[in-house]
Amino acid sequence: MSEWGTFEDETPAEGPAESEESWGSFTDASTQPGPAQPTPPPAAPPAGVPTPSPEVVASLLKAGETLWAQVDGTVGVLGSGAKVTAVYDDGPDGFSGWRPVTVLDPGALTVRPVPLALAEPPMGAATSVAELYADTEPLDDTEPRRPAPFPVGQGPDLDALLDRAVEEERARARAEAAASARRAEAELAAQRRELADRAEAVERQARLREERAQDEVRRAQDEAARQVAAVRDDAQRQVTAARDEVAQVVQQWQFRAQQAESERSRLSEELNRANRASVQRLVLVGVLAVIAVVLAVVLK
Template identity: 75%
Template structure:
């Protein structure tokens, strides 16, 4: 613990077989850059002008980001760490910003928290450092905080104590209790599984009964629909038969009427033909009588002519 937060004239002791490491990062020139006070034994940093900013704190080989990029990442009121030297501060990325104080620089340089004032202007305000001694009991004293509470013997490895034979609980009782608990757990799980299986079986039976009832209801509905269709088909067939029978009767009646009308027409035509035959027979008789009369008249005229001829020749 003495390596951290060392004060003036404090040098951490070197441990054997361990290389001495610097108490400050490789990016800074001296250890005075880390929280150095005014009366530090190291050479205090002199006042620097804004044209000569402190060394960049960016990792080795990493390029320093542009101020515009840093300004876009900062937020007003944000508190972060920076390496402050007067009015110049360098962020951890290596970007230099302007440190603004309320009443001038306080004389503390090195890494310290700062509050961002204006991200666009890259201005920060160093957080004031309190140098007053805290009241007793308000905090841990510096001597107690940085005291080495570990004894030199604690650095050596400790060996485990031998196995406590005959001490501790009864292993057989533990195993028996664990076996009984496992049996009880298995029985409980089996009971729960049996209850679950019974519930699932009851649900399956209910579902099967509901499905059977639904299927029976659907079958009855289909049977009723089929009977209704058969009845409708019978009624339709009866109507068709009646219609066919009525149509056939109508056609037969129409045929009979047509035959009767034809017979009547034939009878009328036969009567007309008989009357025409009678008329023709009468006309034939009249013609025969007329022709006979003509023949008699012609014979008489011929006789008269002959007689006249004879008479005329005799005279």
């Protein structure tokens, strides 16, 4: 019973409805002798798949788009399990099952089922199936089909055909060779230009590197000259300071030598005076001794 739909004039009044699921059925309720049979609910999505909320479904729908839904009267269910409201222009047409619907208002979840074309097309509006698949050239059953005899001496000149084919192949080979030569020349010219560009770029980079190296050398020379000048100035300052210190020491030693010389002179003079004083005392003692002797002699 798995089919898109069935078009029946009436539904059996007795017995339960078919348990197998079908794509849809078209029934005429006015011809049913008994009460209307209950319609099975639309199929739910597979187990484990959650039904999206109406807000999510409304955000995904667009007004005017056409999609499939399982419609039963004014109730429709999309493939995701979301329910929509079916609106008809002239009332339900009695078809229950899967059918295309057009979205009217995504926010309100309202759709309009696409009308089903059930009438026969008018004559001449379409081509019949028999005419579509008819053989345009029917076989002639009166005579059996036999192959014709080999056309001896008929047909074109094979030598001319071979010569023409050889000439065409030669022309094609020449054209291909010329095209290959042109492509090779173009590729060679492109490679030469690329090599020239690369050589120019390498030369430009080499010049830049050389200029940077020269700048580095000049900066190093300037730095060395500044360092040498600083060392020379420092050495000059140290030499000057050493000379000044030596001069001060020499002056101090000269001053001390002068003081020592003056002290020596003073001591020499004092020694001389002491010597003279001792000589004088000796002379005086000698004279006193002589006088004493003379007095002693005289007194005796």
